[in-house]
Amino acid sequence: MTIEQHRDYDHELQRLEETKTYIQFVLHESEHNEDAFRADIKEAYQRLNSLDSSEGYIALLTSAKFLDMTQQSLRQLQQVQQRPYFCRIDVRPEHTETIQPLYIGKASLFRPDTQEPVIVDWRSPIANVYYEGRIGEISYETTTGTERGELYRKRQYTIDKGQLQDFRDIDITTRDELLQESLGGSADSRLKDIVSTIQEEQNRVIRAEMYRPMIVQGAAGSGKTTIALHRIAYLIYTYGDKFNPDQFMILAPHQLFLKYIADVLPELGVDAVRQTTYIDFVSEGLGKKLNLADPNERLFRFLNGDEDTEQLKFVSLYKGSVAYKQQIDDYLEALTVRMLPQKDFKLGKHMLYAVADLRKFFREDYVRLPIYKRVEKIKKILADRLKVKKKQMLQEIVDHYDHEIDQAFARYKVPEQRRTQVVKLMDAKENLLKKVEALSKTLVKEYMTQFPKQDLIAHYREFLQGLPDESLQYLQTYTTALLDKKQMELEDTPALLYLQHKLFGLKEEFKIRNLVIDEAQDYSVFQLVTLKEVLGTEMFTILGDLSQGIHSYRGVQSWEEVLREVFPSGNCNYLVLEQSYRTTVEIMELANRVIVHSNTPGLVLAKPVVRHGEQPTQEVFTEEQALIAQVLADVLELKGQGLGSMAVIGKTMAECQRIKERFDALATHLSIQVLDEKEDYAGNDVVIVPSYVVKGLEFDAVFIVNLEEQYTADDLDVKLLYVAMTRPLHRLFVYSMAGQTGLLDVI
Numbered sequence: 216m217t218i219e220q221h222r223d224y225d226h227e228l229q230r231l232e233e234t235k236t237y238i239q240f241v242l243h244e245s246e247h248n249e250d251a252f253r254a255d256i257k258e259a260y261q262r263l264n265s266l267d268s269s270e271g272y273i274a275l276l277t278s279a280k281f282l283d284m285t286q287q288s289l290r291q292l293q294q295v296q297q298r299p300y301f302c303r304i305d306v307r308p309e310h311t312e313t314i315q316p317l318y319i320g321k322a323s324l325f326r327p328d329t330q331e332p333v334i335v336d337w338r339s340p341i342a343n344v345y346y347e348g349r350i351g352e353i354s355y356e357t358t359t360g361t362e363r364g365e366l367y368r369k370r371q372y373t374i375d376k377g378q379l380q381d382f383r384d385i386d387i388t389t390r391d392e393l394l395q396e397s398l399g400g401s402a403d404s405r406l407k408d409i410v411s412t413i414q415e416e417q418n419r420v421i422r423a424e425m426y427r428p429m430i431v432q433g434a435a436g437s438g439k440t441t442i443a444l445h446r447i448a449y450l451i452y453t454y455g456d457k458f459n460p461d462q463f464m465i466l467a468p469h470q471l472f473l474k475y476i477a478d479v480l481p482e483l484g485v486d487a488v489r490q491t492t493y494i495d496f497v498s499e500g501l502g503k504k505l506n507l508a509d510p511n512e513r514l515f516r517f518l519n520g521d522e523d524t525e526q527l528k529f530v531s532l533y534k535g536s537v538a539y540k541q542q543i544d545d546y547l548e549a550l551t552v553r554m555l556p557q558k559d560f561k562l563g564k565h566m567l568y569a570v571a572d573l574r575k576f577f578r579e580d581y582v583r584l585p586i587y588k589r590v591e592k593i594k595k596i597l598a599d600r601l602k603v604k605k606k607q608m609l610q611e612i613v614d615h616y617d618h619e620i621d622q623a624f625a626r627y628k629v630p631e632q633r634r635t636q637v638v639k640l641m642d643a644k645e646n647l648l649k650k651v652e653a654l655s656k657t658l659v660k661e662y663m664t665q666f667p668k669q670d671l672i673a674h675y676r677e678f679l680q681g682l683p684d685e686s687l688q689y690l691q692t693y694t695t696a697l698l699d700k701k702q703m704e705l706e707d708t709p710a711l712l713y714l715q716h717k718l719f720g721l722k723e724e725f726k727i728r729n730l731v732i733d734e735a736q737d738y739s740v741f742q743l744v745t746l747k748e749v750l751g752t753e754m755f756t757i758l759g760d761l762s763q764g765i766h767s768y769r770g771v772q773s774w775e776e777v778l779r780e781v782f783p784s785g786n787c788n789y790l791v792l793e794q795s796y797r798t799t800v801e802i803m804e805l806a807n808r809v810i811v812h813s814n815t816p817g818l819v820l821a822k823p824v825v826r827h828g829e830q831p832t833q834e835v836f837t838e839e840q841a842l843i844a845q846v847l848a849d850v851l852e853l854k855g856q857g858l859g860s861m862a863v864i865g866k867t868m869a870e871c872q873r874i875k876e877r878f879d880a881l882a883t884h885l886s887i888q889v890l891d892e893k894e895d896y897a898g899n900d901v902v903i904v905p906s907y908v909v910k911g912l913e914f915d916a917v918f919i920v921n922l923e924e925q926y927t928a929d930d931l932d933v934k935l936l937y938v939a940m941t942r943p944l945h946r947l948f949v950y951s952m953a954g955q956t957g958l959l960d961v962i
């Protein structure tokens with residue numbers, strides 16, 4: 216049966232046309248005069264009365280949010296003109312007789328005259344039914360409690376450029392064609408939104424309670440990045456009255472990744488969310504550009520198996536540990552004791568503040584402030600007290616001497632005697648007043664000399680110097696040597712940010728309330744604890760995959776550790792996503808054969824959605840030029856088949872440069888770019904990327920090329936290879952020079 220023969224075809228076609236007309240009408244009206252539009256909208260809507268009116272209560276169910284016809288929602292409406300909605304649910308709320316069809320899309324649109332929703336936002340409470348509800352009885356949460364009802368139909372639409380292409384009714388037994396269609400498509404150089412095909416387990420993450428922290432262990436391609444962005448859009452929509460978008464922040468691994476995800480939130484109608492990298496965040500907090508030793512250099516040393524590998528791994532791991540934090544806490548405690556006021560604050564013999572009171576300020580009243588802010592506070596308290604006391608004392612001196620002078624006038628009858636006496640008294644008064652003035656000028660300053668000030672790095676050095684443990688000798692000399700070169704490494708940043716927070720307060724006052732961390736497997740426990748401390752919030756969504764933990768020497772060792780150390784209150788949600796959407800069954804199976812060789816704790820293998828493709832190609836060459844020529848031939852053939860983005864993944868940057876040279880030698884017309892993590896992906900025909908930069912990204916086809924290097928059975932290599940193998944959507948080629956097959960031989 217063609218779609219035109221469906222008995223609802225005419226109705227659906229008409230509904231789409233009406234919706235489009237209606238959107239155009241609203242946009243047209245708003246263009247003329249935005250202010251007037253808001254006032255006139257009601258009347259204007261009444262003129263266009265072609266849609267069925269229906270009960271107002273539905274409007275309440277779909278959320279009161281759509282009443283807010285803001286500029287932003289108009290912009291969103293503009294964006295959805297070509298595809299106003301992607302599904303429809305037919306629901307009958309409990310205790311009513313009417314079955315109401317609700318059309319769900321990426322915007323909100325309603326008719327103020329009837330309160331009838333024309334498009335229901337995908338984030339509204341009732342839209343949850345589309346993602347979770349089975350045909351039959353349903354319930355869903357609204358701000359006012361649980362609503363119940365019955366779901367009669369879920370219908371999906373394929374609408375392209377405003378034209379109705381297809382629609383189909385779905386339930387649990389129907390294969391999700393829309394998902395298959397979406398996954399079969401081509402990878403852009405950026406991430407796309409997935410509102411129409413969000414899966415049940417993903418929906419649970421997106422809509423999970425905001426106030427509880429959440430950790431998501433998600434397999435490669437399970438949609439972590441996509442979900443992270445959709446969750447932000449959902450939270451901003453749902454809690455828009457409590458939080459502003461600029462109180463949300465997403466931390467991504469590097470600039471290349473940020474550019475890759477940049478468009479998703481604006482396309483979901485969300486602006487102003489802070490999207491940044493961890494390093495940039497730290498650098499703002501410390502108020503300076505960080506001179507970081509290249510974190511990848513560390514990785515190369517491990518890959519090369521340099522002789523100090525074990526010591527360096529220990530340093531990295533230790534600097535991210537709770538033990539290191541504890542040592543910093545001990546240092547801060549000792550510093551606090553050293554900084555405690557040592558003496559009374561006196562003006563001459565007069566007590567202005569007893570040392571015990573000042574210590575109480577330091578230890579109790581202002582204990583929440585950073586140490587140096589406490590010092591500043593004490594300075595202010597002293598200055599204030601001095602000001603009041605000085606005034607009082609000066610007055611007392613004046614009163615005292617004036618009284619004495621009056622008496623002298625009365626007592627001495629001989630003018631000469633009287634004059635001498637009065638002059639003496641006046642001089643004494645003057646001198647005393649001057650003395651008090653002079654004393655008080657420097658009094659606070661002198662008192663404050665007992666609080667020596669050092670900058671952040673000096674404190675960190677002092678801390679390192681004081682490390683008691685013999686076993687930390689290497690860490691101490693290694694780090695001090697870096698500091699001598701005015702450098703630090705990524706692993707030092709939690710300590711430095713934590714110290715900055717506890718000693719001085721951050722340079723920028725972040726108003727972030729809600730934090731989303733992607734690729735969180737690369738964060739250490741100390742990093743996460745520090746983020747929690749400095750932002751003063753637990754509203755964290757932490758997404759990562761331990762199987763892709765290529766920085767596991769410094770990152771999370773297990774999620775249990777994070778649960779225990781970062782969220783000890785025990786209220787953190789923990790969810791696992793096993794289903795993987797990116798790649799084909801054939802590619803995922805090969806990748807899974809690799810990752811089982813890793814030491815990942817509690818490894819959960821990714822389960823690909825049922826989408827078949829060609830078997831990955833594995834080939835060994837004896838000539839480098841022949842290998843590259845084969846890649847080139849494949850690229851051209853794949854392009855001919857309509858595949859878009861393609862990546863050649865080399866193990867290291869040096870390998871990538873070598874691959875590029877081989878390509879150049881072939882004088883191809885293709886545009887080829889070597890990408891590092893600072894680069895912008897300029898949509899070249901082929902990009903060459905090192906394996907440690909490629910995590911998070913995806914391409915239609917991937918060539919893993921081993922010219923001079925190979926992936927061994929070492930844990931780090933296994934993970935790098937796994938990350939590389941899980942990047943393609945459709946095709947995977949593994950081309951190695953003879954002798955460089957390594958781990959590939961055993962899978």
Ligand SMILES: Nc1ncnc2c1ncn2[C@@H]1O[C@H](COP(=O)(O)OP(=O)(O)OP(=O)(O)O)[C@@H](O)[C@H]1O
Pocket residue numbers: 394397398407409412413414417433434435436437438439440441442760763796797910911912913941
């Ligand atoms: N429900 C869905 N509908 C359609 N596409 C989806 C869905 N979920 C995920 N995808 C697609 O799967 C791919 C992988 O998603 P994403 O990059 O967010 O996964 P990830 O878990 O962050 O992956 P990785 O850890 O491997 O980098 C993307 O192309 C995304 O659009």
